[in-house]
Amino acid sequence: MSNIYGYVRVSTREQNEDRQLHAMQELGIPPKNIYSDKQSGKDFDRTKYKKLLKKIREGDVIYIKSIDRLGRNYTEILEQWAFITKEKKADIVVIDMPLLDTRDKGDDLMGLFIADLVLQILSYVAETEREFIRRRQAEGIAAAKARGVHFGRNQLPLPEGFDEVREKWEKGEISLREAGAILGMPHSTFYKKCREEQ
Numbered sequence: 001m002s003n004i005y006g007y008v009r010v011s012t013r014e015q016n017e018d019r020q021l022h023a024m025q026e027l028g029i030p031p032k033n034i035y036s037d038k039q040s041g042k043d044f045d046r047t048k049y050k051k052l053l054k055k056i057r058e059g060d061v062i063y064i065k066s067i068d069r070l071g072r073n074y075t076e077i078l079e080q081w082a083f084i085t086k087e088k089k090a091d092i093v094v095i096d097m098p099l100l101d102t103r104d105k106g107d108d109l110m111g112l113f114i115a116d117l118v119l120q121i122l123s124y125v126a127e128t129e130r131e132f133i134r135r136r137q138a139e140g141i142a143a144a145k146a147r148g149v150h151f152g153r154n155q156l157p158l159p160e161g162f163d164e165v166r167e168k169w170e171k172g173e174i175s176l177r178e179a180g181a182i183l184g185m186p187h188s189t190f191y192k193k194c195r196e197e198q
Contacts, residue, residue: 002059006034007052009069013038020065023095027063041072042130044080058089061103066096067122072130077123097122158193159183166194 006024010017017036024034035048044050056062062084064070071077084090085102094100099118141151162183169179169190180187 002061003033003057004029004061004063005052005056006063007049007070008034008036008065009041009046009049010038011040020069023065024063027095029063041068041070041126043073044071044076053084053088056084056088056090060088060090061093062090063093063095065094067094067100067119068126068129070094071123072126074123074127077126078120081119094122159185162193165190169194 004027006020006027006029008017008020008024010020015038017038021034021036025031035052037046037048039046052062067077071080081092084092091102092100093103097118099115100122102115145151165174165179165182168174169176174182176187176191180190183190185193
């Protein structure tokens, strides 16, 4: 007997997968058959996705909300699609794109051609969007730095007496650990600050 599965993916922990989960529940997919990753779509090295691939058998159906939820790497999307449909002999249904439903194979050569064409276009768009996101992010960071925005944690001022303690440490009068303890900071931080001050 064939089973139905759902695959859900968001790129970061801050993103919400509720919209995708709701679509899976509306299709009647049992919660135990819904596999969800909170990981980038740049490749397919994802824990839950790999578990799903091990679970599926011939005749099973995998539902995904949109092609970019499967992935954002053009070549790998096409490879995974072929692996699932040709090697595993399972079906894929892209909810937001009815043309991408491998259950309706038939012998319609034109239908297969159109489905393959749509898959290639959407896979290309998914990867291109990933590149645009990266480019916009890099441009945003560069613009912010040009405006003087500082990224990362604010640097704390050096503790009072830092220079005296450093001098004692450099002369070998106290150990690295002792220097850190005197200043109330980890010895590794003390060492790093000494290197920065040189």
